[in-house]
Amino acid sequence: MKRTVPVCFVLAVFILMLMLCGCSRRASEQRGEELFDLHCALCHENPVPDLKKQPPRLEKLFESPQLPSGEPATDQQVRKTVLEGLRTMPAFDKRLSDRDLDDLVAYLHTLK
């Protein structure tokens, strides 16, 4: 006997998967925000004392074709900058994991 899967069941699974993806993305952004608050906001959201050139704010970072440094506004370039540092920005090499970087970049994309 041929068994068929009810359409409503398939639809329910599909919606559930969509919801899980949505939750996963939000969780990543949430974690990215926590990392941002801990590591980035200290300099990028507050004036840094005694620094001649202040670090740029990071809202709309990915809305421009270029980063404040003039480099292309890509995930890869942002990850490179975070890992290696840039001018007076310290390198976060060995301090942030790949997953940390994924979450951080995911959050930076949400900054409007």
Add this chain to the structure above:
Amino acid sequence: MNVKQLLPLALLGAIWMAGCQSGSKQYEFQGQVLDKNPATQELTVKHGDIPGFMPAMTMAYTVKDPNNFQNVKAGDVIAAKVVAAKGGTEYWLENVRITDESGRKTAKGGSVHRLDVGDQVPDLALINQDGKTFSLSDFKGKAVLLTFIYTRCPVPTFCPRLSGQFAKIQDDLSHAPDDFSKTHLITISFDPKYDTPPVLRKYGLAYLDNNPTGFSHWDFASTNASDLKKLADAFGLEYFEEDNQISHTMDIVLISPEGKVVKYWGTKWTTPELEAALRQQAKSAPAPAQGRAQRKAG
């Protein structure tokens, strides 16, 4: 609107004003006391992440209330509120509560013994941003301002602030040729594994407006782990690595043209204060040192 209607608004306003504390911010704080300095009423505390203020770190905090300070002993685990004012350049602990006394016996006691004012500085070999070896004795005849950093330091009120202040002093002195020729700045990294000469050069250039000629007056250096420890002990700097970052105290040392310790700064200072003290020392320098110029030329 009558008085009764205004009362809740006034109450809310008062609460808001109290919370503001003249622009200061408060953060929950937990950590273990590693050292206690009654002379300055400071606790050196190894603490966890303080979101919005700084990541996990070991550093000295002033406790404003003497009674609050007196009860705490080295080794205690404490909870407190850290109050940060003036953009985080001034901070202190309030409402310190001891949450665990069991670590008192195992805690490290007393500060590292550092050189006294008037003592001769050690003559250890250092390697600068160009890979050249030098020692502090090369600067006899000049007043030297020396500090310690590591380039990956993420706390803006720590190493970036120190380097920013030195950059301002460098800039000011470059407009005063006489003082410039009788002074020198040295920034020493306590992270030699990561802060190799090329990394220090890149870091230094960021604070020298990308002008490498500035290195003739400001060295960025490090040395092997053993000599670094000797140097840090001599100047009272404490640092240790944990979780891929380095917890450390802050330390600025003024060295006379005779190579002797003149003054230390560890918790409170301003750029004008540092610059004035350096210039004052430069006045006692007899003439620009020749040895340094020869070393750079070589």
